[in-house]
Amino acid sequence: xxxxxAQIHLVDITRGIHAWLFSHxxxxxxxxxxxxxxxxxxxxxxxxxxxxxxxxxxxIAAFMQMRLGPNRVGLYGTLxxxxxxxxxxxxxxxxxxxxxxxxxALAPFLVTAVSFLALAPISFAPGIQLWDINxxxxxxxxxxxxxxxxxxxxxxxxxxxxxxxxxxxxxxxIVSYELSAGLSLLAIVVxxxxxxxxxxxxxxxxxxxxxxxxxxxxxAFVIFIIASTAELNxxxxxxxEAESELTAGFHxxxxxxxxxMFFLAEYTNMLIASMLAATVFLGGWQPLHIGGLDGFNHxxxxxxxxxxxxxxxxxxxxxxxWFRWTFPRLxxxxxxxxxxxxxxxxxxxxxxxxxxxxxxxWHF
Amino acid sequence: MEFTDPKLQVSExxxxxxxxxxxxxxxxxxxxxxxxxxxGEEVLDVKPNLGYIHRGIEKMTESLTYKQFSYLTSRMDYLxxxxxxQACALIVEKGIEMTISERAKAIRIxxxxxxRIASHQLWWGALxxxxxxxxxxxxxxxxxxxxLEIFEETCGGRxxxxxxxxxxxxxxxxxxxxRKVKEVMAQLKKNLSEYDRLLTGNIxxxxxxxxxxxxxxxxxxxxxxxxxxxxxxxLNCDVRKLHPYDGYEKLDFKxxxxxxxxxxxxxxxxxxxxxxxxxxxxxxxxxxxxxxYREKTKAVIKLPKGEYYQRVETARGEFGIYLVSDGGSKxxxxxxxxPNFSNLAALKPMAVGSKIGDLVAIMATLDLIIPDIDR
Amino acid sequence: MRSIINYYLTVLRAFLxxxxxxxxxxxxxLHPKKILTQQYPNNRETLYIPDRFKxxxxxxxxxxxxxxxxxxxxxxxACPNGSITIHTVTEELPDGKKKKRLDRWEYNxxxxxxxxxxxxACPSDAIKMENKxxxxxxxxxxxxxDLNKPGSKLKEKTTE
Numbered sequence: 001x002x003x004x005x006a007q008i009h010l011v012d013i014t015r016g017i018h019a020w021l022f023s024h025x026x027x028x029x030x031x032x033x034x035x036x037x038x039x040x041x042x043x044x045x046x047x048x049x050x051x052x053x054x055x056x057x058x059x060i061a062a063f064m065q066m067r068l069g070p071n072r073v074g075l076y077g078t079l080x081x082x083x084x085x086x087x088x089x090x091x092x093x094x095x096x097x098x099x100x101x102x103x104x105a106l107a108p109f110l111v112t113a114v115s116f117l118a119l120a121p122i123s124f125a126p127g128i129q130l131w132d133i134n135x136x137x138x139x140x141x142x143x144x145x146x147x148x149x150x151x152x153x154x155x156x157x158x159x160x161x162x163x164x165x166x167x168x169x170x171x172x173x174i175v176s177y178e179l180s181a182g183l184s185l186l187a188i189v190v191x192x193x194x195x196x197x198x199x200x201x202x203x204x205x206x207x208x209x210x211x212x213x214x215x216x217x218x219x220a221f222v223i224f225i226i227a228s229t230a231e232l233n234x235x236x237x238x239x240x241e242a243e244s245e246l247t248a249g250f251h252x253x254x255x256x257x258x259x260x261m262f263f264l265a266e267y268t269n270m271l272i273a274s275m276l277a278a279t280v281f282l283g284g285w286q287p288l289h290i291g292g293l294d295g296f297n298h299x300x301x302x303x304x305x306x307x308x309x310x311x312x313x314x315x316x317x318x319x320x321x322w323f324r325w326t327f328p329r330l331x332x333x334x335x336x337x338x339x340x341x342x343x344x345x346x347x348x349x350x351x352x353x354x355x356x357x358x359x360x361x362w363h364f
Numbered sequence: 365m366e367f368t369d370p371k372l373q374v375s376e377x378x379x380x381x382x383x384x385x386x387x388x389x390x391x392x393x394x395x396x397x398x399x400x401x402x403x404g405e406e407v408l409d410v411k412p413n414l415g416y417i418h419r420g421i422e423k424m425t426e427s428l429t430y431k432q433f434s435y436l437t438s439r440m441d442y443l444x445x446x447x448x449x450q451a452c453a454l455i456v457e458k459g460i461e462m463t464i465s466e467r468a469k470a471i472r473i474x475x476x477x478x479x480r481i482a483s484h485q486l487w488w489g490a491l492x493x494x495x496x497x498x499x500x501x502x503x504x505x506x507x508x509x510x511x512l513e514i515f516e517e518t519c520g521g522r523x524x525x526x527x528x529x530x531x532x533x534x535x536x537x538x539x540x541x542x543r544k545v546k547e548v549m550a551q552l553k554k555n556l557s558e559y560d561r562l563l564t565g566n567i568x569x570x571x572x573x574x575x576x577x578x579x580x581x582x583x584x585x586x587x588x589x590x591x592x593x594x595x596x597x598x599l600n601c602d603v604r605k606l607h608p609y610d611g612y613e614k615l616d617f618k619x620x621x622x623x624x625x626x627x628x629x630x631x632x633x634x635x636x637x638x639x640x641x642x643x644x645x646x647x648x649x650x651x652x653x654x655x656x657y658r659e660k661t662k663a664v665i666k667l668p669k670g671e672y673y674q675r676v677e678t679a680r681g682e683f684g685i686y687l688v689s690d691g692g693s694k695x696x697x698x699x700x701x702x703p704n705f706s707n708l709a710a711l712k713p714m715a716v717g718s719k720i721g722d723l724v725a726i727m728a729t730l731d732l733i734i735p736d737i738d739r
Numbered sequence: 740m741r742s743i744i745n746y747y748l749t750v751l752r753a754f755l756x757x758x759x760x761x762x763x764x765x766x767x768x769l770h771p772k773k774i775l776t777q778q779y780p781n782n783r784e785t786l787y788i789p790d791r792f793k794x795x796x797x798x799x800x801x802x803x804x805x806x807x808x809x810x811x812x813x814x815x816x817a818c819p820n821g822s823i824t825i826h827t828v829t830e831e832l833p834d835g836k837k838k839k840r841l842d843r844w845e846y847n848x849x850x851x852x853x854x855x856x857x858x859x860a861c862p863s864d865a866i867k868m869e870n871k872x873x874x875x876x877x878x879x880x881x882x883x884x885d886l887n888k889p890g891s892k893l894k895e896k897t898t899e
Contacts, residue, residue, distance in 0.1 A: 063767070063768045063774070064499060064768045065501075065503075066502055066773055066776075067774060067776045068774060068776045161381075236496065236568055239721070322761060322764065322765065322768075325497075325498060325499050326497065326499060326760050326763075326764045327566065327757065328492065328495035328496040328497040328563070328566065328568050328569050329495060329568075329572075331719070332405075346750075431817075432856060433819075435819060435854040435856075499764055506775060509775075516791075517791065520789075520793040521792075524852075524853075526852075526853075534855065558763055561759045565756045565759060565760075567753035567756045568757075
């Protein structure tokens with residue numbers, strides 16, 4: 001959905017770089033350097049987003065609790081995350097005596113690598129997509145499930161009965177909630193007709209799926225948000241890393257930069273879940289069009305796609321953070337009961353309704 | 365949420381393991397060491413290990429005069445500091461058979477009820493924090509801060525005031541007292557409905573506290589539990605009604621008694637008690653009698669030879685002082701009957717058979733202050 | 740059928756209770772005017788500490804460097820834990836009479852419990868509570884100091 005006013009689109013910049021590289025170097029070198037640039041861009045994005053989200057979490061928490069939050073380091077406290085990173089870099093990395101050294105060192109990397117892998121098929125702006133694969137949604141859900149292995153590795157290799165307890169609980173929780181998350185995404189896939197991320201975004205050109213696919217889409221959205229919060233081990237489902245319970249979770253024995261990797265992975269996973277929700281339910285980089293209001297639509301289309309995308313993503317990030325500071329925690333058996341007795345039956349019924357709606361053409 | 369029958373056998377004989385909770389941790393409010401024997405998720409036995417903050421208060425009191433010893437009681441149950449000092453003042457007045465003016469009695473009751481409200485506020489915030497909701501803590505402290513500022517203006521201190529002395533109170537009320545108390549009461553009325561929406565009506569909170577930690581009336585009587593915990597299981601034990609002191613008999617307030625005995629009921633009983641305390645404050649705040657605020661006592665107070673007992677109702681239960689005097693200027697022996705010491709004993713019947721995640725919810729509604737247990 | 744309806748009603752009621760809780764935190768998020776934080780130490784000029792606040796014991800001196808303490812040591816006996824030590828010296832007056840006067844009013848701020856007993860016990864109204872509160876030191880010995888200023892003496896009673 002491009003507009004007609006002459007504008008510098010982001011996709012022109014990337015195409016320009018691509019053309020320049022391939023005309024000046026031989027094929028192998030051009031491909032290699034393009035891959036390097038892309039990797040650097042992705043890592044920069046993730047790191048910048050993580051810093052922004054850490055700061056945002058503390059400020060949002062503070063404002064909800066009638067206090068100010070960080071406001072000493074840097075202007076309005078913006079350099080607080082940098083100070084935290086410097087502190088974590090300077091800490092000593094201690095490995096417990098009888099721990100399994102190889103797994104202990106591997107676990108943070110596995111969790112972080114999985115988060116980076118899932119960023120590949122996501123489309124940030126029209127034409128900006130790392131890898132346009134035709135099974136994009138399936139790829140993302142498959143890759144994020146691998147994070148459980150990292151958590152179980154961390155819990156087992158710490159040689160600490162509390163870590164193992166926390167890791168088992170966390171593993172059970174993540175594996176259970178993946179079902180509901182996947183099924184709720186499938187409701188939209190059924191209505192859109194394709195698993196490819198680009199196709200789903202293009203199919204929302206005349207309206208976001210949350211409005212077009214009325215009841216099944218809204219129910220799927222709510223279930224997806226709840227299931228994602230549970231998959232990320234965030235409150236109210238954060239029993240595995242609760243400070244006032246007995247165990248401190250699977251990352252008890254980690255300190256310094258390894259601990260920072262776990263936290264980076266958690267915030268990146270939150271970002272990926274929000275990006276997925278924004279893409280599938282809220283239209284990706286499509287602007288908000290209300291049929292009939294031409295002037296309004298013109299203004300909306302003028303705002304670049306990437307701003308739309310990040311705006312939607314951060315709205316969902318805000319929603320997930322809002323949950324954390326309002327609700328008490330669920331107990332582990334209540335958590336699993338919620339999934340298997342309430343969310344999963346409702347997602348199955350929802351997908352049947354979505355299929356019925358698609359076949360009879362009752363959506364917009 | 366039903367819990368398993370504790371008479372059921374352990375799955376395998378060597379499956380039990382012991383976990384130490386404390387003495388330093390963010391969950392229980394103080395230095396309490398609990399040894400919990402677990403079988404998987406189920407609690408088999410709870411053994412508290414006391415003494416980490418024992419300071420020898422009863423022995424120290426034997427070398428202090430009757431005017432000096434009340435400052436130590438502020439530091440036992442520090443959230444009911446005024447009420448503990450009131451007990452000390454009352455027992456000395458009982459010994460020398462002195463009656464105090466009506467104004468002093470009214471001021472004492474006002475301070476005691478404000479303390480009760482502040483203590484219940486902190487309990488509510490800490491309950492939210494233990495269960496995982498961080499925001500109620502800040503909301504609770506907002507009102508508690510207003511009450512503490514009132515204390516600061518009139519009594520000079522915020523946590524340990526040492527304001528209620530034998531003979532009356534130490535200073536007269538600050539001129540701004542009545543106005544500020546009325547402001548606090550108005551603000552509190554508005555905010556109590558917020559508390560209900562934030563925590564009481566929340567489905568997650570209800571599922572975590574309903575049916576957890578049942579305590580029967582027989583257990584309460586045999587363990588000697590008092591306070592809101594006993595009243596939530598059906599026992600009427602409010603000292604302000606049974607043995608009134610300092611003018612409580614003239615005031616109109618209800619004693620909140622419920623019968624279910626689980627954590628949710630204890631929570632509701634304490635919220636209702638806050639409302640009753642507000643009602644008492646409203647009755648008194650416009651009708652404080654004029655007069656002197658302190659009667660003169662001798663410079664050195666000597667209690668006649670004998671034994672004396674005085675009981676008051678703190679925010680957590682019945683606090684009693686038993687004093688043996690040999691006629692001199694210092695007590696021969698003093699013994700404090702603290703409410704938290706008996707309330708701690710209720711932990712084991714409640715916790716055995718429930719899951720480890722419920723233990724935190726049970727301890728949060730028990731509202732223990734550990735320096736009170738260890739003295 | 741009834742159980743299915745109950746199932747959905749439970750879900751709906753649970754959902755509504757959660758939304759009600761979120762509205763409260765959302766309200767406070769959108770109203771930053773309600774923030775209660777006092778940014779100490781930037782607000783030291785506008786800080787309000789009540790007069791009666793018990794910060795520490797002081798011996799007020801007037802403009803002639805005179806105080807009202809006679810050295811009777813009643814405050815020392817009234818203090819419950821020995822935070823006060825009164826050092827007196829007996830001097831001989833020109834007309835031969837011996838008179839006790841205050842040499843050093845030693846105060847241990849680290850031990851003082853701010854219970855007010857010394858101020859009540861003083862017969863000459865010599866000491867009072869000050870409402871300052873910033874007393875951090877790096878060395879605990881600095882918390883034990885003298886309250887009477889050097890060179891100060893007892894204010895003579897003008898009427899006998």
